[in-house]
């Protein structure tokens with residue numbers, strides 16, 4: 336399996352222009368004050384599914400041949416890859432089955448069902464859902480769509496970064512949250528071609544460090560998967576994004592769930608933006624390391640906004656110990 340090229344990304348951008356408008360990118364003085372940097376928020380939470388993943392789902396499904404479209408697709412996900420596939424499947428009339436770990440975020444589960452996909456709950460984590468999805472796909476003759484070991488998914492997701500560098504060409508760094516690594520790998524591919532001066536920095540949750548540790552080890556490793564932050568909750572690295580990250584990623588950092596929740600609150604309060612935990616992780620990484628980002632121009636990708644009602648209530652009620660800049 337070969338990584339997509341920048342030509343594949345530009346092809347995906349032409350395709351997606353018919354389906355998704357560009358997402359906005361804005362700078363907020365309150366965040367600049369908190370970070371001591373010039374911070375740009377790329378609002379992928381404004382996608383129709385509430386997350387950047389839809390770019391990948393539409394790209395992959397649009398490229399399936401007619402027979403594969405008739406047989407349908409199976410995905411496993413904590414919710415946003417799921418919504419992406421369900422959305423694209425509805426668009427192209429493709430049968431779609433999604434396996435989510437048990438007790439999923441109800442906002443994500445309901446959205447998948449409303450998009451017309453079949454939802455199966457299986458296992459405690461993403462890592463249990465994966466082999467079950469594989470067996471379902473085999474049994475039913477459907478195409479299993481990995482969250483990240485898919486060149487078309489990475490090419491589709493990469494269009495967010497082609498857009499970002501057109502909107503803000505002079506960035507010093509972009510910080511990307513990681514679960515499987517499709518988004519960070521995509522950012523690396525596009526930065527190399529369009530913004531070589533821009534560092535790509537990845538961030539994962541300290542309680543689920545598999546992608547981070549895989550990158551540091553130089554090989555795919557498994558790790559405990561305990562974060563409550565859905566999009567970042569993977570227990571194993573994914574081979575294709577890891578291969579791209581190994582070549583091009585500037586750094587990979589970890590933040591804890593509390594730092595993510597504090598950044599989520601800050602986005603809600605100062606940016607009037609509803610981010611789910613994963614969507615706030617990039618900002619959390621910037622706020623956690625002020626020396627590194629001081630005086631620099633840095634983009635944080637608010638990758639998604641599909642927080643559950645319980646998560647929102649917890650977020651608003653937390654007694655934050657993190658200093659809040661005025």
Ligand SMILES: Cc1ncc(COP(=O)(O)O)c(C=O)c1O
Nearest residue numbers: 415514515516517518566638639
């Ligand atoms: C909102 C959100 N942000 C970030 C991620 C991580 O993206 P990736 O799996 O491409 O690393 C996900 C993954 O599902 C997500 O849903």
